[in-house]
Amino acid sequence: MTDQDRPTTGRLALTVINNGMVAYATHPVARAIVTVIPFGSFFDALVGTAGSNLVLGRLEVLVEELRASIDRVPQEKQDPAVTSEQLIDAAMRAVRGATETASRGKVQTIAAALVGGTSIDRPADLDLESALASLASLTAADLELARVLAERTTPFGFSPSLLLGKDSLFHLGHLQAAGLMESFVKPGEDNRARGFGRTEPSIEFRVTPTFLRILDLLHAGGLT
Numbered sequence: 001m002t003d004q005d006r007p008t009t010g011r012l013a014l015t016v017i018n019n020g021m022v023a024y025a026t027h028p029v030a031r032a033i034v035t036v037i038p039f040g041s042f043f044d045a046l047v048g049t050a051g052s053n054l055v056l057g058r059l060e061v062l063v064e065e066l067r068a069s070i071d072r073v074p075q076e077k078q079d080p081a082v083t084s085e086q087l088i089d090a091a092m093r094a095v096r097g098a099t100e101t102a103s104r105g106k107v108q109t110i111a112a113a114l115v116g117g118t119s120i121d122r123p124a125d126l127d128l129e130s131a132l133a134s135l136a137s138l139t140a141a142d143l144e145l146a147r148v149l150a151e152r153t154t155p156f157g158f159s160p161s162l163l164l165g166k167d168s169l170f171h172l173g174h175l176q177a178a179g180l181m182e183s184f185v186k187p188g189e190d191n192r193a194r195g196f197g198r199t200e201p202s203i204e205f206r207v208t209p210t211f212l213r214i215l216d217l218l219h220a221g222g223l224t
Helices: 009-020 028-036 040-050 052-072 085-099 104-116 128-136 140-152 168-177 209-220
Strands: 181-186 202-207
Touching: 009 028, 009 052, 028 052, 028 085, 052 085, 052 104, 085 104, 085 128, 104 128, 104 140, 104 209, 128 209, 140 168, 140 209, 168 181
Parallel strands: none
Antiparallel strands: 181 202
């Protein structure tokens, strides 16, 4: 086999996607993913960053998680108005995010978000590409902290002093930059009438409304 005849990484990647999604060929997510793989400069950048074998292996993981996510969403929940063309930009974000991580949990999140964008239960007017860009920008450790905070905090906020781990504030900063957390000033209180002292104003954090909508998107994609 000559170099000219040898399959390129892009062709191999397309084969991985086509073979893995053949049973889901009519689903708009599958059609969008197949469409974005041949993009030359886009895919070349992925290969140049991670190496061809690594990229192909991670694409296989993405395919597995996309299939699992599609299977978790009942057929009657799929919005027939959503087309593959509408998902192209979000699919590119998904492919890039999935090939830049070794965390299956993060890939599962990315897959659920993309599939959730085709569900009738998706949050109204949530921009899917922006949501995927936010999720893809975070590390697996960032996403784990986000999960914990979503489960354990209230809309009234929390003090960063309650976070465990030496690097929690570091990861919290990533979540804030991604638009999932926001800081606010909690006013001080005068408790002298009740026999206590005065508390000083403090900086606390809370999940953003958009974070809650992204959680709804993930739920629409079958992630619980």
